[in-house]
Amino acid sequence: MTGRTVRDTSHDTSQETPAxxxxxxxxxxxxxxxDHLILDxxxxxxxxxxxxxLLGANGAGKTTLLRLLGALMHPTTGSVEVLGSRLGRVDVRDLRARIGHVTTAQRVPGDLTAHAVVLTGHTGTVQPLWRVYDDEVRRRAHxxxxxxDIKELADRPYGVCSGGQRARILxxxxLMAEPALLLLDEPFNALDLPSREDLIDALHQLAGGRPRLxxxxxxxxxxxxxxxxGHALLLRxxxxxxxxxxxEVLTDATLTECFGRGITVTRRDGRWAAYSRGRAPRG
Structure with a gap:
């Protein structure tokens, strides 16, 4: 395939650019x-x-790329550095503890309260290790x-929470690990419109309160x-x-090429929308 690369300002190597x-x-x-090439x-x-x-059609390699960022797998070739550590030269268990990884496929006991679920983020376990959680850790979970914006859910069982509430709990x-990198794997999956908007608002507030995250x-x-x-990466x-x-990335032309359908993109008040005009012409 013929790829099109948009200028990426994050490649600035001036002294003022952070690591x-x-x-x-x-x-x-x-x-x-x-012998199938998943990422190239x-x-x-x-x-x-x-x-x-991170966008792309099913099978484009998004999940594999996110697993690399989460130190859950190694590349076949090339180098992956996350939080200053290169995969293959670091204990990935220590590295994973510094990365926040959220997926709706995560196993969570439904009878745990929201507060207990958050506590497990301190130990990286499925079940709470109650003896490990002192008053300071419990306070941080609250x-x-x-x-x-879900403090009222502290004593509610995870299993009876809505999809949007579960996403915010996860x-x-x-965040209990105070990560520098947060990976969100389809956090809006199966959410209704109000739940989606609540989660978007929560992520907006989160970014404002953690400027280096x-x-x-x-x-x-x-x-x-x-x-x-502020940035987007399209995989095909x-x-x-x-x-x-x-x-520069979320344009009619790039999304049409990415998904193989004629796509029109609009933006209003910082929010995006897209709709299909039909299949893209074969070139």
Whole structure:
């Protein structure tokens, strides 16, 4: 395929530029069964305080890329540095403890209260380790719930919370480690409109309160992007099609090429929307 790369201002190497939170160079991942290339020659830099959207069709490589960032796998070739540590030269268990990773597929006992779920973020466990949590840790768990605007859920069982409430509880849990990088894997999956908007508002507030926190959000819908999202990366068939500022990447032309359908993009008051005009012409 022919890729189109948008100018990426995050590659500025001046002395004023802060150290990268994520630094990928010529990264490829090959599935040994069938010798299938999942990611091909990916270069990407994420810096403190940047908020990225990661988009692409199903099978484009988004999940694999997010697993690399979460130190859950290694590349076949190329180098991956996360929080200053290069995969293959660091104990990934220590590195994972410094990365917030939120996915709706996460296993959480439904009978745990929201406060107990957040507490497990301190130990990185599924079940609470009650003897480990002193008064300070318990207080911080309450603060994380308040930070996501759900402090009233502290004593509510996770299993009876709505999808939007669960998403915010899991984000609060991830923040217990005070991560410099927060990975959000389709956090809006199956949310209704009010729950989606509540979560977008919470992420907006979170970014304002943590100016150095970097985030990467995987989504299929531009409508789910918070106004704080300033950068976007588009994947197509395992290769970067475009990366950089959202105003340069999220265009009719790039999204049409990315998804293979004629797409029109609109933006109003910092929020995005897209609709299909039909299949893109074959070129």
């Amino acid at each position: 990268a939170v994520v630094l990928l160079r010529e990264v490829s991942v090959r599935r040994h069964a069938g 020659g990916v270069d990407w830099t994420v810096r403190p305080g940047e908020h990225w959207a 603060e994380r719930l308040a930070e996501l 984000i609060a849990r991830a 970097a985030t990467v959000t995987v989504t299929h819908h531009l409508e789910e992007l918070s106004p704080v999202i 068939e395992g290769r970067i099609l475009a990366r950089g500022p959202v105003t």
